[in-house]
Amino acid sequence: MGGDVDSEVVAENLSALANPLRIRILLALAETRQPSWEHRGMSYSDLRSAVDVEDGGRFNYHINELRDRFVRREEGQYWLTTAGSRVVDEIHARTFSGSHEAVSGPVEWTCPADEEQLNATLEDGVITVACPNHGVLFDMMLSFNSPQGRDPDELFAWANRRALWYLESVSWDVCPHCAGRFGEATIATHSPEPNDRLETLRWDASTMVMAGMRCRRCGVSFRIPAFHYALTRPPTIAFLHDHGIDYRTLELEYGSTSWDCESEPLEDGVLVRFVIDDERLEIELDGALETRTYRRTSLLEEH
Ligand SMILES: [Zn+2]
Ligand SMILES: [Zn+2]
Known part of the structure; x- marks a missing residue:
């Protein structure tokens, strides 16, 4: 597994992200994200003032470290690449930050066996729904690590429907995590x-x-x-x-x-x-x- 991943390239690209100013540049560019048919980039001066850097040389150095991996420049405008956009998604999903403390609450479903009210817990990006007598009845890995104030009840309703999407993906022989084929x-x-x-x-x-x-x-x-x-x-x-x-x-x-x-x-x-x-x-x-x-x-x- 992972045999076709070039760990040198991955490590080099990840190290290009390892700077707070570069993270702020990605987040600032993400503010301009639009549906692709009305995509717009950001000019050099707008981007520089958005991240509030006085020193032009320092700004240039950091934006160049991101260029061609996470940021591209076209017709004088800066844009996020798809990889840059995905990094921003992971940042907002709290994959790299924030507390992974469990959030828990009752859901409106009851256990089919004993009618007890079920309880949903979201912890470390996984939602589990359990009956006090029968234990876990449902679990699913989510694409975000922090529930960000969402009610476990509404997230469970959503995850329950999403199970159908997972099933469809597997039945198309497309891994929902990496687009790989199944054995x-x-x-x-x-x-x-x-x-x-x-x-x-x-x-x-x-x-x-x-x-x-x-x-x-x-x-x-x-x-x-x-x-x-x-x-x-x-x-x-x-x-x-x-x-x-x-x-x-x-x-x-x-x-x-x-x-x-x-x-x-x-x-x-x-x-x-x-x-x-x-x-x-x-x-x-x-x-x-x-x-x-x-x-x-x-x-x-x-x-
Ligand atoms: Zn039960
Ligand atoms: Zn896969």
Whole structure:
């Protein structure tokens, strides 16, 4: 992992950032960020007065250290490069500063197993939602380290929806962290532990098939119920639609318990069954989790 990263180049570029004036230059340039169709840069004199440096030689030295990496100059204007813009995002996300103290608070969801109110905690850029009796039911790494005064309840609602975006990214074979490709999926029946979070969420975890994927580039791995993959496939999206469920508004961990589903490992792939109202969808995914076949059956006809 990380074999194609040139650590010399990374270290050199990071050292170009290691100066408070250069950080202030990046932040000042970020103030001019606009949607790309109306992008504008900053003139030398505006930038220099924004960071309030008297000594022209000193200012020139520091801006040159940033040039071609984090800042570019075009037609007399200074602009952030994409790398510069991402550094600013990380600065505002408090990745390099600020307290990583936990922020915690109740959320409006209750535990499906015991109706206890759930509690969300945001710590070191990870949100976890837990039941006092059943422990952690949801966790997700966020793209910011500090909640910046946001209510854990609203961040959880947002993160819960974002889980669908993560799933889509994995199903496109694009790692959401680094755009790398995933290695071959490992498909295996889940072995639930005591107080298994899937059981708590009212899925029958003992019959659940999980698909594991690991990014070839950055090494991040995902272990996702196979039926979640099946949800992203067109036959399932159409099936849900025909039963009044909009795929785009699904909340993967909560709110999807009004319908039944089960999954079964196959020699090379997995079979997922969904039942909604009086209809069943059986969808078979191959070893790469692509649709192999599917079949819809009315349960009324069977009687
Ligand atoms: Zn509980
Ligand atoms: Zn990756």
